[in-house]
Amino acid sequence: MANASGGQAEQPSNLNTDQVSLDFDSLIENDKNSKWIVCKFCRSKILRPTSAEFIEKEFFLPNMHQKTELCVENPEGLTLTKHWMVENMMTFENVGFSKTVNSIKYLTCADCEIGPIGWHDIQDRKLSYVSLERVNYE
DSSP states (O other): OBOTTSSBOOOOSOOOOTTOOOOGGGGEETTEEOSOEEETTTOOEEEOTTSSEEEEEEEEEEOOEEGGGOOOSSOOEEEEEEEEEESOGGGOSSOEEOOOBTTEEEEEOTTTOEEOSEEEETTSSSOEEEEGGGEEEO
C-alpha cells in the first residue's frame, strides 16, 4: 500500500494500537487539536490543526483492521473516552466511511483503509468523532 509521500507503507502486524500512552495535553490548545492529525499507518493527513474540538465521551470502537476485514458482528474492541469532535464531515482532509451498522458509520483512513479511527452517527447528520488514541500527530 502506498503512503501519502508515494512510498510503500509498512503493513502493521498488530493493528490494536489503543494501548499506546500519549501526552494528550500537548495535543490540545484552547480545546482544539494543536497539530495535524494523521493516519498511524500511512501518515495520510486526516485533519488540519484547530479543526476539531476535544471532548470526552464513552464510545465502543472495534479493534483496528483493514476495511475489508472489519468485523461488524460481535467485534472485539475497546470503549474509548477521548475524541476529536468534527462539526462538518467536509472538514476532513482524508477520511473513509464504512457501511452503516446500527446507525453508525465507522471512519477509516481513506488511503490505507485501516480503521476504525472514529465514528459518525447518521442520526446526528453533522458530528463525527475521531479517537485520540487511533491516530498520530505531526
